[in-house]
Amino acid sequence: MPQQYPKVTYKEEGMREGMQIEDANISIDDKVTLLDALGETGLDHIVVGSFVSPRYTPQMARIDELMQKFKPKEGVTYTALALNEQGVERAKQYSPPLTLDRRGNRPGLSMHMCDVFARRNxxxxxxxxxxxxxxxxxxAQERGIKEASIGANASMGSNFLGDFSADVYIKLLEKQHELWNDAGIEVTAASVGDPMSWCHPAKVEEIFYRVKEKWPEITHFSGHFHNARGMAIPSMYAAITSLGPDDELALDGTIGGFGGCPYCGNGRVTGMAPTEDAVHMMDDMGIDTGVDLDKLIDCVWMLEEIxxxxxxxxxxxxxxxPKTIDKxxxxxxxxxxxxxxxxxxxxGSKAYEGGxxxxxxxxxxxxxxxxxKGLPAYxxxxxxxxxxxxxxxxxx
Amino acid sequence: MPQQYPKVTYKEEGMREGMQIEDANISIDDKVTLLDALGETGLDHIVVGSFVSPRYTPQMARIDELMQKFKPKEGVTYTALALNEQGVERAKQYSPPLTLDRRGNRPGLSMHMCDVFARRNxxxxxxxxxxxxxxxxxxAQERGIKEASIGANASMGSNFLGDFSADVYIKLLEKQHELWNDAGIEVTAASVGDPMSWCHPAKVEEIFYRVKEKWPEITHFSGHFHNARGMAIPSMYAAITSLGPDDELALDGTIGGFGGCPYCGNGRVTGMAPTEDAVHMMDDMGIDTGVDLDKLIDCVWMLEEIxxxxxxxxxxxxxxxPKTIDKxxxxxxxxxxxxxxxxxxxxGSKAYEGGxxxxxxxxxxxxxxxxxKGLPAYxxxxxxxxxxxxxxxxxx
Known part of the structure; x- marks a missing residue:
């Protein structure tokens, strides 16, 4: 497969996107064990959870304890979600190991294309x-920032408003682009988000092609796809194949594919791309994720047990x-x-003994x-x- | 999404690929109810099961009873698998409603690229x-056949031999092509099969592009993808998008995505593309499958109950x-x-009452x-x- 793909970075969202829709009583010890194991898999970026009000997200009520107990792995970027100033202040206590502003020097103008979801969530x-x-x-101007990001969440559609065409997405991004332009800051990044699982590979392709065509200087893309209709992995594939070797693509998923939120309308069956399936797909495209699949599968088994x-x-x-004789x-x-x-x-073979x-x-x-004998089959x-x-x- | 896609035909394999790896004691009444319900969904082609030895496939032991009891829906093509002459003879008793030779006028030279799987299966x-x-x-010559098919099963790799490159697939097809050529019969169809779930969208694309490039007169394609590594739906997407509007593409899947065989090494976790997800994906590409998704989901729920x-x-x-105000x-x-x-x-809303x-x-x-008010959101x-x-x- 002699394609030339973009550089892909991958973010494991299970501890946040996954845990936030599961039983609030999962023990902190289980979460610590899982987070520590994830740190050993080779994953580059792990989201640990969110600093939000425990009232409506009781699953995150004990995140401080998790932060105190887990063993950060050197070289892994750990981040957390915070939706307001108070959350950011809480997160700061744990930085390091937390990295607070991963987007760093490329700030973005965030918005939801679905007004209803923004209000609900x-x-x-x-x-x-x-x-x-x-x-x-x-x-951004005060800080002397040179590059910025445009994008929208719920980019492809909404369970409360219906389908959003790529035209609408592009038009909203034009507005954002103008504002950065007026401020003298170059736009080099674009993002799509999809909290309500409206992603579709054909639409992702269309959006990415059009962004690249319109703004060739945009070389940093990110896609956060949910999976309630099973389209997250095909959408990742489409995202990868619609970009080129000079682009960078940031993708998100969760081990086991669990995840969702109580606001989107699909709850626990929302899910994200299962990280193990995404990594395996990319392995076969020659995209190096640095992940040890065997260790990652251990994490999935551990999670299913929990x-x-x-x-x-x-x-x-x-x-x-299985590609080698030992496998x-x-x-x-x-x-x-x-x-x-x-x-x-x-x-091993004891699993099927007696069949x-x-x-x-x-x-x-x-x-x-x-x-x-070590020869190729053909x-x-x-x-x-x-x-x-x-x-x-x-x-x- | 103004793409031009091939004409897609879809075959529901659940009653065979699915049931053959499930409990042999599932009642015939349940199977009749499910098969009858599938007939009402708008699916064009339904495989009812297989006429094979009950010794190693006890799940199909009572297929005669199923044939006698089910209510064929007019307009639906029903087929069955038979692996030898005896099976074909048994199937003949039920034709109609069964259609015996769906490939009709385009015979193929079948083979498995994996010798081990052929022997096991x-x-x-x-x-x-x-x-x-x-x-x-x-x-074919005696019958005055004008068009033939080339292809191979286990086209992309094997759990017993490892990866097969597209080069090998093409080379084997060249041999088959020569034989048809020598016989004066034109090759207009090509197939890929994948009993051991080695499909990958990038490989499917590569294979289909190369077949089309090499033999432009081939316009009929078929893909039978298994899903043990979650790549069946992305592979379908790749198959669809790598062909053009003058091509025809035959795809297979199962409701719920269940299926597999005891020979491949993954058993019940093999699966196929879930038909409901495949249909939904194609709906959004403007590919008309004629399927009523609501009725299809009823079938999945019924199956999960069984x-x-x-x-x-x-x-x-x-x-x-959900795309319209009522949804x-x-x-x-x-x-x-x-x-x-x-x-x-x-x-309805009673599902979440009290949340x-x-x-x-x-x-x-x-x-x-x-x-x-009936206006577009944007x-x-x-x-x-x-x-x-x-x-x-x-x-x-």
């Missing part, structure tokens, strides 16, 4: 969100594609039927023999299996 | 599969994107958190007022909300 209207823009711009149910991701259940399945493995048996990719074995003789294959440019006589000739 | 080696080719070609567990699909849990969510709905509450898209409602006053929004080419003064101006 943040108690502010879209108009009130936009009222902050002059201050954001003024601060939640007491199976989650949405696939790679944690079936394992990654390939035993060709004489008996029937493998149940999810427990399917875990053999990690737990039905319908073959009269053990299976043998010249292809497998080659692979076991030699594309060699002799095997292309020799004269290998393929049947019609008799006539 | 069908008790035949790849070599034995290919030995049938001369007979297939001779029969199996006693939640399946992989998303749209059955969160509902389709949009109530903006004053309280917190929606659990999967049961999320079913409100079908069961927390954190807002001091009922939410109102000028956008929603517009939508309730007028892209009109005045709303683009008037002077709507967007904040920096003070400096």
């Amino acid at each position: 943040t108690n502010r209207s879209q108009m009130q969100e936009m009222e902050r823009w002059p201050q954001v711009i003024a601060t 939640l007491g149910r199976s989650l949405y991701g696939h790679v944690s259940k079936a394992g990654p594609r 390939l399945y035993d060709m004489n493995a008996p029937f493998i039927e149940t999810p427990e048996q399917a875990k053999h990719f990690k737990t 039905v074995s319908p073959w009269r003789e053990p299976i043998k294959s010249p292809y497998r023999e080659r692979v076991e 030699e594309v440019d060699g002799d095997w299996p292309w020799s004269e006589g290998f393929f049947p000739k019609p008799s006539n | 069908t008790n035949r080696s790849q070599m034995q599969e290919m030995e049938r080719w001369p007979q297939v070609i001779a029969t 199996l006693g567990r939640s399946l992989y699909g998303h749209v059955s849990k969160a509902g389709p994107r 949009l969510y109530d903006m004053n709905a309280p917190f929606i958190e659990t999967p049961e509450q999320a079913k409100h898209f079908k069961t 927390v409602s954190p807002w001091r006053e009922p939410i109102k929004s000028p956008y929603r007022e517009r939508v309730e 007028e892209v080419d009109g005045d709303w909300p683009w008037s002077e003064g709507f967007f904040p101006k920096p003070s400096n």
